[in-house]
Amino acid sequence: MKNVIEVTQLNKSYGKFNAIHDTSFTMQANKIYGLLGRNGAGKTTLMKMITAQIFPTSGDLKVFGDNPYENANILSKICFIKESQKYPDHYSILDVLEVSKSIFPNWDVNFSRLLIEDFKLPLKRKIKKLSRGMLSAVGIVIGLASRAPLTIFDEPYLGLDAVSRGLFYDRLMEDYVEHPRTVILSTHLIDEVSNLLEHILVIDNGKLILDQDAEELRGKAFTVTGQTSKVEAFLIGKETVYREPFGGLLSATVMCSQHGTDQKQAAASGLEISPVSLQQLIVHLTSGKSEQKGAIAE
Amino acid sequence: MKNLIDDGRPIFVQIAERIEDDIIEGGLPEEAQVPSTNQFAAFYKINPATAAKGVNLLVDEGILYKKRGIGMFVAEGARVKVIEKRKELFFEQYVITMIREAEKLGITTNQLTDMIQRGDNKR
Numbered sequence: 143m144k145n146v147i148e149v150t151q152l153n154k155s156y157g158k159f160n161a162i163h164d165t166s167f168t169m170q171a172n173k174i175y176g177l178l179g180r181n182g183a184g185k186t187t188l189m190k191m192i193t194a195q196i197f198p199t200s201g202d203l204k205v206f207g208d209n210p211y212e213n214a215n216i217l218s219k220i221c222f223i224k225e226s227q228k229y230p231d232h233y234s235i236l237d238v239l240e241v242s243k244s245i246f247p248n249w250d251v252n253f254s255r256l257l258i259e260d261f262k263l264p265l266k267r268k269i270k271k272l273s274r275g276m277l278s279a280v281g282i283v284i285g286l287a288s289r290a291p292l293t294i295f296d297e298p299y300l301g302l303d304a305v306s307r308g309l310f311y312d313r314l315m316e317d318y319v320e321h322p323r324t325v326i327l328s329t330h331l332i333d334e335v336s337n338l339l340e341h342i343l344v345i346d347n348g349k350l351i352l353d354q355d356a357e358e359l360r361g362k363a364f365t366v367t368g369q370t371s372k373v374e375a376f377l378i379g380k381e382t383v384y385r386e387p388f389g390g391l392l393s394a395t396v397m398c399s400q401h402g403t404d405q406k407q408a409a410a411s412g413l414e415i416s417p418v419s420l421q422q423l424i425v426h427l428t429s430g431k432s433e434q435k436g437a438i439a440e
Numbered sequence: 441m442k443n444l445i446d447d448g449r450p451i452f453v454q455i456a457e458r459i460e461d462d463i464i465e466g467g468l469p470e471e472a473q474v475p476s477t478n479q480f481a482a483f484y485k486i487n488p489a490t491a492a493k494g495v496n497l498l499v500d501e502g503i504l505y506k507k508r509g510i511g512m513f514v515a516e517g518a519r520v521k522v523i524e525k526r527k528e529l530f531f532e533q534y535v536i537t538m539i540r541e542a543e544k545l546g547i548t549t550n551q552l553t554d555m556i557q558r559g560d561n562k563r
Contacts, residue, residue, distance in 0.1 A: 174487055311485060319478040319488055337445060337486045357490055361450045412540070417449060 144171045145207075146292055146324045147192060152201035154187055161187040162198075163348040171291075172322040174338055176356070178329070179345035180428050185328045186225075188345065189296055193222040205292070218247055221290035223281040225297035231270040235263055235280060239287075246288040253317070254287035260309055274301030282310050286317060294326040307331070311338060332421035336360075342420070346428045356420070363423045364405060367393040368413035376408055384426040395426055451486055455494030460522045463503070463514060470519065474504055474512040501525075 147169040154162040162184045169175055179185050190196045191203060194210040194217060203209070210216045229238050235258070243249045258265060261279040272280070278299050285293055299307050315338060318325065327335055342359060344352035352359075363383065366373055373392040384395040395418055398404035408415050418426075445454055462468040475483075480491035495512055498504040503518045542552050 173489070315485055315487075316482055319481055337451060337484070337490075340487045340489045356487070357450045357452055357493060361453075409537070409540070412544070417446070 145169065146171050146205065148202075148204040148207075149192075150202040152188075152191065152203055153199045154184075154191060154196070155199045160348050162191070165201075165345075165348075165350045167343060167350060167353050169324060169326070169341075171324055173340045174318065174325045174327065176327050176329070176332070176335060176339040176342045177345065178332055178342060178424055181330075183345045183428070184348040185345055186296055187348075189222065189294055189326070189328065193217075193220055193294065195222075218245070219291040220294070221246060221285055221288040221292070222294045223285040223296065223298045226300055227277070227281040227298075229269045229277075229280070231268065233269050234266050235269070235272075236265045238269065238280060238284070239265075242284050242288060246290055248289035248291075248321075250287050250289060253289075254283055257283040257286055257313060260313065261306060275303060275306065278302045279306060286310075286313055289317075289321050289323065292324045292326075294328070296328045297330070299331075307334060311335065314338070332424055333419060336420040344424055344427060351427060352424075359423070360420060361417070363395055363397050363418040363426075364408075365393055365395045365416045365418055366408045366413040367391060367416070368411075372411055372413060376411055376413060380404070383423070395423070445484055445486065451484075451490050452493035452497060455480060455484070455486075455491055456497045459495070459498055460503070460526070463519055463522050464526070468514050470514050470516050472514050473510075474514065476511055 145168045147167075149168070150166050152162055152165045153160065165188070177185050177189070187196070191198050192205060192210070194205075194212070197211070206216050206219060208216055210220075233241075239254055239258075242254075243251065261276075261283060263276060263279055263283070269277070269280075278301055281298050282295075282302075285295055285298065299310065302310070311334070314325070327339065329335055336356065339356045342352065342354055342356050343350060365384075366376060368376075368391065370387065370390060370392040373394055377394055377396065380399070381397040382394050383397060386393045396404070405415055445451055459468065459474060468474060474495065477488050477491040477495055480486070480494070481488035484491070495504060499506060499512070501521070502515055503521055504512045505515045506512055539552070547555075
């Protein structure tokens with residue numbers, strides 16, 4: 143399968159601060175990626191480099207096989223919807239759509255009109271008179287109707303209610319099935335999008351800590367609870383991502399090496415097993431790691 | 441309606457289970473066409489690649505088969521196969537778990553059999 147993005151040992155530093163540290167990964171055509179991580183982890187920095195808005199300090203970055211900087215051919219294939227996207231204040235929504243139509247070669251006018259109706263957007267209203275949620279909805283309409291071969295949504299739903307977010311996911315999946323393209327979703331609302339994702343990248347403190355197929359990740363971790371001694375015995379030789387003692391009990395989240403066998407072993411030793419959602423797993427991975435790092439830095 | 445997809449387990453496994461349930465309950469008789477992966481994706485709001493993985497799991501097990509250019513169909517003898525597979529799972533998931541819990545509570549095997557009998561009478 144063709145790689146849409148190839149990143150090799152990418153670094154971005156601001157003075158002494160390493161926003162992105164020695165990161166390498168590839169993204170394949172026509173998959174939906176989740177770019178996840180905490181605030182300030184480096185997600186937006188990474189997306190800005192991919193979309194040629196800032197320069198890497200070092201490393202190699204290829205988008206559609208070439209360097210994206212001032213490369214009109216590549217940039218016309220990218221649609222990047224940022225958190226709190228800005229549009230000229232005096233434009234109406236209709237103006238924004240007209241401009242978008244001229245920028246994106248795959249723009250679908252009919253689809254954009256349907257989306258405008260779905261999100262109940264007033265076409266003639268000026269941008270400066272729109273609510274925060276409406277502005278976000280405008281971004282979503284553009285991101286979807288652009289049908290750009292690489293569409294990036296960076297926290298696109300500031301101020302957007304749950305109904306509209308649901309609408310966004312529905313329309314995205316319906317249209318993706320008809321018109322497959324590479325989509326990157328960057329978000330904190332992991333539970334809401336996890337079922338849509340095919341592949342997951344997790345960034346923590348500027349480093350890529352996870353690059354894995356979403357399905358492989360799901361069900362890979364589980365939590366065992368039981369008497370501390372029994373749990374400790376079970377944990378030997380296993381990758382523990384989180385532990386929480388409670389009285390004489392211990393609850394621990396582990397990554398299982400082979401699906402099924404570890405669970406059976408836990409059940410056989412009388413431990414209670416509960417599933418771990420992707421969101422919980424990523425919270426464990428990113429909060430634990432940063433604590434450890436803090437401890438080392440001290 | 442119960443929650444369609446639960447978190448914490450691979451979704452493709454759950455999709456495969458849904459199809460199996462439908463085969464057992466007769467919603468999908470032998471030689472019936474199974475919905476396309478895109479239909480699964482749209483209905484369950486999941487990634488089409490994930491839906492395809494679930495369907496392919498059943499193809500590998502000989503429960504579904506592919507007609508080129510048309511779609512996926514329920515294979516002959518699929519229902520028997522699925523039920524056999526589920527019986528195995530039933531033993532693992534329910535019987536073993538029950539015996540373990542009974543052991544913890546000091547319930548003897550005889551008492552357990554009595555309980556099952558009582559439960560059966562109550563239906």
